[in-house]
Amino acid sequence: MSTVTFYREDSLPFLEAKRCMRSDLAYQKHFHEEYSIGLIDEGETSAWCDGTLLQVEAGRVISFPPKMMHACQPLDDMEWQYKMLFIKPEWFQGLNHTELDQLDIPYLLEEGKNNACRLQINRTMEALISKGTPLEIETALIELIQALVSQNTDDLEHESQRKQDQKYVKLIKEYLHAHFDENVTLEQLENEAGISRFHLVRLFKKWSHLPPHAYQILLRINHAKLELTKQRPISEIAAEVGFYDQSHFSKAFVKIVGATPQKYALSI
Numbered sequence: 001m002s003t004v005t006f007y008r009e010d011s012l013p014f015l016e017a018k019r020c021m022r023s024d025l026a027y028q029k030h031f032h033e034e035y036s037i038g039l040i041d042e043g044e045t046s047a048w049c050d051g052t053l054l055q056v057e058a059g060r061v062i063s064f065p066p067k068m069m070h071a072c073q074p075l076d077d078m079e080w081q082y083k084m085l086f087i088k089p090e091w092f093q094g095l096n097h098t099e100l101d102q103l104d105i106p107y108l109l110e111e112g113k114n115n116a117c118r119l120q121i122n123r124t125m126e127a128l129i130s131k132g133t134p135l136e137i138e139t140a141l142i143e144l145i146q147a148l149v150s151q152n153t154d155d156l157e158h159e160s161q162r163k164q165d166q167k168y169v170k171l172i173k174e175y176l177h178a179h180f181d182e183n184v185t186l187e188q189l190e191n192e193a194g195i196s197r198f199h200l201v202r203l204f205k206k207w208s209h210l211p212p213h214a215y216q217i218l219l220r221i222n223h224a225k226l227e228l229t230k231q232r233p234i235s236e237i238a239a240e241v242g243f244y245d246q247s248h249f250s251k252a253f254v255k256i257v258g259a260t261p262q263k264y265a266l267s268i
Contacts, residue, residue: 004259006267007128009137014091017128018084020258029071029210030256033222034086037063037148039121043080046073049107051209061109061117063148067173069209083125087141109155113147120144168193169207172200176212180219181242184212221256224249228265237261 007017016034029048040058047056049070056062064070066089074080109117124140126132175192176184186197189212193200205211210218220241227237235246238261243249253261 004263006259006264007125008268009128009131009134011134012138014088015128015137015141016086017125018086018258019081019125019129020083021081022258026073027071027258028255029069029214030218030221031067031069032064032086033066034088035063035065035092036084036086037061037117037121037144038082038084039118041081041083043078044075045080046075048072052107054108056108059114059118061114061121061148063107083121085121085124085141085144087145092145107155109148113150113155116147117144120147165203165207168195168200168203172204172212173208173215176216176219180216180223181240183242184216186212217252218256221253224253224261225257225264228261229268231265231268234261234265 003021005019007019009015039061040056042058044055044057047054047062047070049064050068108114120140120143124137124144127137127140171193172189175189179188186200189200190197195203201211204215208215220243224237224241227240228234234249238244238246238249241249243252250260250262253259253264257264259267
């Protein structure tokens with residue numbers, strides 16, 4: 001049966017898990033506020049991440065740091081199943097400085113390291129699904145992170161931005177984060193970044209792989225996910241984040257989350 005299911009443990013609010021068993025589900029370019037660590041259980045996907053396109057097959061672990069743009073398109077005529085862990089960045093503050101420096105989590109892993117991380121993802125998911133104790137769940141998660149951040153020269157890592165470009169993109173992103181629920185104009189972003197709107201759009205799209213308005217929609221959906229965990233009315237949340245048409249909100253939500261706002265709220 002085609003399904004998308006979410007799992008949580010109330011005493012571990014920094015962690016959310018997702019299991020997808022839908023062969024017809026593809027995702028447009030998007031990002032998460034959390035660290036995202038996934039495992040493909042069945043099938044194969046064209047995985048686009050920050051300008052790079054790769055084929056990723058069953059058994060592979062794939063990961064993205066917060067706000068890293070990515071998209072997945074399962075291959076046709078193949079069963080497609082995967083699981084994903086979403087971990088809020090503040091949880092990682094318990095790591096020491098050396099470990100934090102290694103948190104530019106690799107995109108794809110060397111085979112031996114991949115197998116070790118696959119085992120730990122499955123252990124974490126099994127503990128969540130079977131309603132294991134918080135101690136069991138978080139211990140499995142820590143063991144996963146320790147395996148993931150161990151350095152290996154064969155890992156494929158995410159590309160870093162040039163410092164000057166990063167400065168402007170950071171200013172634009174910070175403004176959009178602060179005003180995600182407003183009708184932001186290019187003139188406002190131009191004034192904030194101190195560069196022309198033509199250069200701004202080109203630079204932002206080069207490094208974020210989306211124009212500013214699409215990035216703003218992602219911010220709105222990510223905020224809506226958080227508000228849905230509070231059992232608030234969906235229509236109220238949609239209006240609050242800038243969607244004055246609930247149908248438009250629902251369509252945008254499905255494209256990014258893989259489930260309707262109603263189903264996501266019911267899973268909590």
